[in-house]
Amino acid sequence: MNVVGIISELNPFHNGHSYIIKQAKELTDASYVVLVMSGNYVQRGEPAFLEKDFRVKAALKSGADMVIELPIPFATSSAEYFSSAGVALLRQLGCITHLAFGSENGSIQDLRKACSLLTLEERPSFQAVLKDSLSKGMVYAKAREEALYHVYQEEYGKTSKEQSVIWTKETIHDLLSKPNNALGLSYMQALQKQKSLITPVTIKRIGNAYEDTGLSNTGFSSASGIRAQASNGKLEATLSSIPESCREEFSQLIKENYDMGADEFTLPLLTKLLESGKEALLSYQDVTDSLADKLLKKRFEAQSFTELAMSCKSKDITYAHIMRALLHVTLGITKEECASRIDKGYSNYASILGYKSTASELFKQFKAHASIPTLVRISDAEKHLDEASLAYFKKDLQRDALYQVLLQRKIGLSDTRSTLWTYESPSAKAKLPVSFHPYKRQVICI
Structure with missing residues (x-):
């Protein structure tokens, strides 16, 4: 049985994410799709645009079978730690066969060759050139490219024509300057370093570029564009880029001022x-x-x-x-x-945010093969985690509580137990109120 994992922020969930889920399942012939998702805080060093429960529901309605939370300290870290933590979570589940990700390049063969090139970053001369370039006022991204090219020439300059691929400053820049390529390479490096047997697959990104703050007329706008336009009073223009299954709720949340910055x-x-x-x-x-x-x-x-x-x-x-x-x-x-968390394997538990009622086989697979406990309720954490891990789990609950308190302040609610959102009951198609409490976890099941 194939199970494909995807690591993403879904900030917010849009048509591009839905496309990746469907393509990943098709390319890998997977029975299940497991997402590792940033919760209420993201890699940009910001709160998530919309709270995590909405994004979990959107993902489940669009083809994901389970959503697991990436621990907050790594969800808000650089690409290296973000990708390493995501890969570690999927690896420790024990049943993930593939890791799928979007890229501008779209060729796993090209990315494998690039991954080999990046091993040169471990050379002492790479760090020396990088440090020297930074001291001269060069921005980090450019300094990294310069250092990588320098070490490549130093290592293979005389025999570069004999290599399977010849790297130039231009080809290195083209590869590393594209954010999805760079993140995909971070995933592949993490798989190698962790000696994981998970097979990477990539899907060519379509639509607007990652950092494009405009909107696409194809329905595939970037998350950056959707956030920027929705926050600037152009909500209606963004809706064609949101899957129909969650479009109404997305619109309602923006109208009611639930977007966070x-x-x-x-x-x-x-x-x-x-x-x-x-x-x-x-x-x-x-x-x-x-x-x-x-x-x-x-x-x-x-x-x-x-x-x-x-x-x-x-x-x-x-x-x-x-x-x-x-x-x-x-x-x-x-x-x-x-x-400390890295020493414990980045995360020595899998905190489940949501799942489909048809995903019971995944729980059986976790029970049989996972090297870490899966947590659905807080009582699961108290039962299965050691003292240090339980303390970190509770810290992340407190960090979520801060998000919720500030969200309430933004939308004008004074009662900390006021209803913040509704969700569809899996057993009845009625809208049920969900009461907020800072130290409760709401796990979504559809």
Whole structure:
């Protein structure tokens, strides 16, 4: 039996995601599709545009059989940690046969060759050239390309014509500058490093580019474009890019002001900054020495989360890196916590967010083959996790609670137990209210 895994943010869920799910199932002849999804926080260093329950339901209605949450510290990390954690989760389930991902290139053969090229990053000379390029003011992405080309020439320059593929500065740039190619390569590197038997497959991305904030007339707009346009009063124009099965609820959530952005987290961020000295700031994941100095200097001037991030941006540190660092400060995600979780295999449990009622065979497969427990209820965590893992599980619940409290503040609800959303009961096609409580988990079943 084939089971295909997909790692994604679904931020928000759109036609491109639905296409990937269907293509992945077809290409791998899979009986089931298991998604590993970022929860209420994403890799951009921001809260998810829409809360995770809506995205889980959308995925299940569009062909996924189960959705498992990527732990927050890795959902909000760089591509290396994001991909490594996602691969580790799928690998430890024990029954995943394939990993599918979208790419601009669309050729797994090309990506395999590129993956071989990236092994040169382990050479000491790569780090030396990278460091030198960064010291000259080159942005990280360009410095990485320069260092990779330098090491390739150093290693194979005299025999490059004998190689199965000849790399130039242009071909390296074309490969690494495309975000989905780069993320796909991170998945493949993670599979290699973890000695996983999971087979990677790629699906050519269609529609607008990943970072395109406009909309496509083909119905395949990027998540960036959908977020930008929906937030700017152009909701109706985005709806053709949302699957029909979740279009009505997407529209309702946007109209009712449920879309979240980083600036909703300004107050908790500034509170953390005001109570922290340099030593405390340096304990948080992604906070460098120079960034800590900037934050201490600018914390009294910033009016918002994003304004502070922009004011700290420089050639040696990207806006995305700063946003992730600020979110880690806000959520209390430390370097020590991340290192500890990595030592435990990134995640030594699988927190299930939702599943189809027809996916009972997956639970049987997990029971027979998984090396980590699967958690549906909080009581499962208390029963199966060691003290440290249970503490991290509860920390992620608290981080989710912050998202929900700030969401309520945004939409004007004062009662923390007010109804926040509705969902379709699997047994009856009635809309049932779901009461909010910060330390409850709502697992979706359709």
